Amino acid sequence: MSWTDERVELLTKLWSEGLSASQIAGRLGGVTRNAVIGKVHRLGLSGRATTSRLNSSRPRTRIASSRRATKSRFASPGNLALRALYHPDAEPFVPHFEELEIPVAERKTLQMLTESSCRWPIGDPQQPDFHFCNRSKVPGLPYCEFHARRAFQPPQPRRRERPPMEVAVPASASKPEKEKLSA
Incomplete structure (x- = not known):
């Protein structure tokens, strides 16, 4: 058409x-x-x-906006199921590792390392005294025995496999609901 x-x-x-x-x-x-x-x-x-708009006989009146009670977006304190597992410490735990003292004569740059050298970096790469460990590495690993123990941590047990933690329950929460109502 x-x-x-x-x-x-x-x-x-x-x-x-x-x-x-x-x-x-x-x-x-x-x-x-x-x-x-x-x-x-x-x-x-x-x-x-x-x-x-043309056919409407009554004029439109504006409705005064009233202040409605709005729900707070932050009413929930978070995931309560995992709250018992989280215990913030006063200071965060920073592990202290003893570093091997490498004599100046044995310190090597990346270009000076051999295939059997430990490749553990020591120091700040931006500083001139940055070097690598250079001790004999463990076969199959890039590090010596000392640094391999630092680098490779044994896996931690999963949360589901850990034994349950004891959680302190307030005395009022330990009463059954029926006892609370009758009291």
């Missing part, structure tokens, strides 16, 4: 009267709502008055 001049005139008239694209498609017949919208767009027929 093509857009003849008569159909375009009817479309323009119905559009200016405020009919919807579905209503216009129904009156024209043989076209879809989207075809009507596309033709209106190509013709530049936007800017019509909507029927809902």
